[in-house]
Amino acid sequence: MPATRKPPGEFTETARSFPSSPGGSTHGRSARAGRSADPVVLPDELPGFVLADALARLRGNRRLLAELLLQFVAEHCDCTVSVARSLSTTRLAEAVATLHRLKGAAVVVGARDVADAARAAEQAVLHGRDASLVALHDALMAATEAVCANVAVEDRARASGDAALDVTLERLAQSLRGADASALALSAELRRAAPLAWPQDLLDDIELRARRFEFAGALASLERLLEWRRRVT
Amino acid sequence: MSDSRPRLLIVDDEPINLRVLVEALSDDYRLLVAKDGDEALRIAAGASPDLILLDVMMPGIDGYEVCRRLKEDGETRDVPVIFVTTLSDEEAEARGLDAGAVDYITKPVNLRTMRARVRTHLHLHDAQQRLATLSRMDELTGLLNRRSFDEALDTEWRRNLREETPLALILCDIDHFKQYNDRHGHLAGDVCLREVAGAIANAMRRPTDVATRYGGEEFAALLANTDGEGARRVAETIRANVASAVVGAVNGRGEGDVVGPVTISCGVAVVVPSAAAHPTDLVARADAKLYEAKAKGRNRVEE
Numbered sequence: 001m002p003a004t005r006k007p008p009g010e011f012t013e014t015a016r017s018f019p020s021s022p023g024g025s026t027h028g029r030s031a032r033a034g035r036s037a038d039p040v041v042l043p044d045e046l047p048g049f050v051l052a053d054a055l056a057r058l059r060g061n062r063r064l065l066a067e068l069l070l071q072f073v074a075e076h077c078d079c080t081v082s083v084a085r086s087l088s089t090t091r092l093a094e095a096v097a098t099l100h101r102l103k104g105a106a107v108v109v110g111a112r113d114v115a116d117a118a119r120a121a122e123q124a125v126l127h128g129r130d131a132s133l134v135a136l137h138d139a140l141m142a143a144t145e146a147v148c149a150n151v152a153v154e155d156r157a158r159a160s161g162d163a164a165l166d167v168t169l170e171r172l173a174q175s176l177r178g179a180d181a182s183a184l185a186l187s188a189e190l191r192r193a194a195p196l197a198w199p200q201d202l203l204d205d206i207e208l209r210a211r212r213f214e215f216a217g218a219l220a221s222l223e224r225l226l227e228w229r230r231r232v233t
Numbered sequence: 234m235s236d237s238r239p240r241l242l243i244v245d246d247e248p249i250n251l252r253v254l255v256e257a258l259s260d261d262y263r264l265l266v267a268k269d270g271d272e273a274l275r276i277a278a279g280a281s282p283d284l285i286l287l288d289v290m291m292p293g294i295d296g297y298e299v300c301r302r303l304k305e306d307g308e309t310r311d312v313p314v315i316f317v318t319t320l321s322d323e324e325a326e327a328r329g330l331d332a333g334a335v336d337y338i339t340k341p342v343n344l345r346t347m348r349a350r351v352r353t354h355l356h357l358h359d360a361q362q363r364l365a366t367l368s369r370m371d372e373l374t375g376l377l378n379r380r381s382f383d384e385a386l387d388t389e390w391r392r393n394l395r396e397e398t399p400l401a402l403i404l405c406d407i408d409h410f411k412q413y414n415d416r417h418g419h420l421a422g423d424v425c426l427r428e429v430a431g432a433i434a435n436a437m438r439r440p441t442d443v444a445t446r447y448g449g450e451e452f453a454a455l456l457a458n459t460d461g462e463g464a465r466r467v468a469e470t471i472r473a474n475v476a477s478a479v480v481g482a483v484n485g486r487g488e489g490d491v492v493g494p495v496t497i498s499c500g501v502a503v504v505v506p507s508a509a510a511h512p513t514d515l516v517a518r519a520d521a522k523l524y525e526a527k528a529k530g531r532n533r534v535e536e
Contacts, residue, residue, distance in 0.1 A: 057343045064256050068249055075248065100290050104319040105249040107341045179276050181243070181255045181264035212248045213266050 039154035042066040046146045048139060054110030065109070066153050071211065072109045073144040076102050080137040083121070087131065096125050106143075113139040165193060169226065176210070176219040183210045187218065199228055238263045239355055242282035244273040244299070245317070246291045250340065254286060254317070257344040258351065270294035274302055277309050284355055289318040289329065297332045304333040313358045315350065317342060371446040373423060374430035382445035382453050386512045389443070389457045394506035401456040401464035401503040404519040405433065405471060408496045408531040410450040425495055426450065432474040436467055453519075461503045461536055468499040468534040476532060496532035498523060503536075 040063045045051060051065065058064050079102050086095035099122040106115035117136040124131035168190050175183035187210035191203040202225045209218035243254050244267045251266055258264060265280055267273040269292050277285060285303070289296035296316060303309040315336040316329040326337045335354055338347065371378040377385070386402075393400040407413070407429055414422040426446075433444045433452050447453040454471070456464055475497045500523030504515050526535040 054341070057341055058253070058256070059344045061256065064253075068252060071252070072249055097290060097292065100319065101247045104340050105247050107319065108249055108253055178280070179265045179267060179272070181251075181259060181266045184252070184255060185259070211252070213251050213268055215266075 039063075040066045041150070041152040042069075043150050046150060048111065048113035048142050048146060050110045050112045052110075054108070057108075063153060066151050068109045069147045069151050070153065072105055072111065073147045075212070076105060076114075077140055077144045080133050080140060083131075083136075084133055087125070092125055095131075096122055099125065111139075111143050114143050165190070168193065169222070169229075172206075173219065173222055173226075176215045176222060179215055181213075183215060183218065184213075187211070199225065202228070236263050239283040240265065240280065241351070242267065242273065242276055242280070242285045244268075244270070244285065244291070244296070245288040247288075250288070250317075253342065253344070254347070257342070257347050261348070262351075270296070270299040273299050277303060277312065278306070281308070282312055284351060284358065285312055285314045286317050286351075287314050287334070289316060289320050289325065297328055300329070300332040300334055311358075311362070313354050315354060317347075371430075374427050374446050376430050376434060376452070377443065377445040379445065379448055382443070382447060382455070385443045385445070385455055386516070389441075389455055390506050390512040390515075393457055394508070396458070397505060398458040399460050399503050399505050400515065401459040401461070401467075401501065402515050402519040403454040403456070403464060403468045403471070404447065404500045404516075404523045405429075405452040405454070405468075405497045406523055406527070407450040408498055408527075413495065428478060429475055429495065429497060432478060433471050436470045436474065438467075442467075459503070461501070464501045464503055465534060465536050468501050468536075472497055472499055472532065472534055498526035498531045499534040500524070500526055501534060501536040 042062050042065060043051070055062065055065050058068075079098060083095050083098050086092070086098065099118050103115050103118035103122060106112075106118060114136070117139040121131045121133060121136050123129075168186060172183060172186040172190055174180070175186055187207040191207045194203055202221050205221045206218050206225065209215070209221065238261065240263045241258060242265045243251060243258075245251050245254070246268050251268075255264055255266070265276055265282060267276050271293055273285070273287070276282070287296045287299060291299075294302075296318065300314050300316075303312065303314060313335045314333060315338060316326075316334045317338045317340060318325070318329075319340045320326075321339045329337045335357075336350060338350065369377055369381045389400055407425065410422070410425070413425060417425075429450075430444070430446060430452065433454060437444050437454065439456075441457045443455040445453050445455070454467065456467060459467075475495060478494065500519045500521065502515050502518035502522060504510065504518070506512075506515075522535040526533050529535065
């Protein structure tokens with residue numbers, strides 16, 4: 001199954017599905033090249049992106065770049081809407097902050113066109129000029145389309161074992177309470193290792209929030225998961 | 234198993250930036266994260282990070298203000314701060330460094346150079362901390378030195394003035410130390426100083442008790458919130474510990490030897506600090522009592 005493109009409003013988070021055959025990707029040749037060593041579909045080039053520079057900064061970590069690209073479009077694809085809303089209510093500082101964040105994230109993942117458009121819009125707002133958001137919207141949509149159609153990250157295999165899961169749950173709770181970044185890896189580990197019978201929506205929510213570093217929200221979901229686990233056992 | 238890796242606090246409101254820094258640094262460091270300035274200040278106060286990576290533009294208070302507040306707080310003042318930001322103009326960088334940051338890195342960050350810079354600043358910070366510690370210690374005895382005594386006296390004087398509680402000072406001097414040195418040599422004298430220092434340090438029971446080498450063969454013990462009876466008891470303990478110890482030493486030729494015993498005299502003074510008085514008054518009174526102890530035959534405590 002190819003990585004499917006979702007409308008921006010419905011895009012949730014990192015694509016979980018990995019193409020069943022490399023040819024499923026629009027950029028099959030590049031995807032094949034990336035897949036043999038690392039279960040990641042990441043083309044060498046994407047329109048509007050400078051992936052080579054981003055990859056060099058990330059020390060060639062293709063999986064990380066693929067995950068960041070997916071996270072980038074998931075987090076920012078509807079950014080224009082929030083900027084427009086801020087501008088329409090003259091909350092200029094809020095608009096500048098949103099554009100600044102977008103620009104920073106775009107630069108990190110090599111989204112050149114989005115970064116340029118966000119920079120232009122930020123400067124326009126800062127200098128009291130009319131900020132046309134059309135170029136930014138177009139750049140964001142093109143970036144979202146390119147990433148959703150061409151980038152995917154494979155789920156790693158599940159492993160189980162109640163004792164190991166209990167340890168992971170405990171460590172994850174501690175990390176979330178202490179604002180410890182190890183929560184990021186632990187939440188991913190939990191979702192991979194938890195049996196399919198576990199509430200997948202909670203596992204997904206915990207991982208998603210941890211990945212956004214929303215630790216309080218992740219902890220709340222983890223507590224719901226623990227409560228569920230107490231009930232069923 | 235406790236995690237002994239250095240602890241870094243990363244502050245950024247953008248998850249993608251946080252993610253990149255976490256990926257760059259998670260192998261070597263324990264990482265804490267905050268998404269805004271308030272959270273950063275809360276975590277910094279509670280978790281004592283070894284270094285902070287700080288974004289500038291964030292919701293609520295910005296990075297400059299966070300840095301300024303960190304530098305104002307005695308608990309976090311010395312924690313190195315590195316700004317990591319997309320603001321690349323000269324003015325922004327100067328403002329960041331003026332706020333007290335040790336470095337300023339512009340995004341997008343290169344993971345290799347980021348790791349190198351963090352490592353360098355942690356090494357520098359560690360070296361500075363060790364130097365600061367060394368500058369406060371007396372190398373021979375391992376006690377705090379005279380400078381530390383002066384600082385502690387000033388601090389405790391103000392604290393006890395505020396709390397209207399008694400502050401006690403015990404000044405100790407090794408009896409006939411010159412003759413001891415002349416007879417046994419300076420190496421034996423050094424051993425003697427170390428053993429007396431150990432006896433004084435062992436008598437300090439509370440975290441706030443301060444034992445220092447005051448100079449030469451003189452030592453000072455500063456006891457906050459301690460009355461005359463308590464101070465005299467501590468002084469007697471010190472004196473008895475020293476008197477009962479047989480000082481093992483090496484002689485001038487480097488051969489093992491046993492010399493001693495050694496005795497000390499102690500002068501004790503206690504005051505409830507007042508605005509009209511001065512910390513040196515306490516030292517003068519303890520010094521006078523020490524002379525009295527010497528005059529009355531040594532190996533004794535006078536209060």
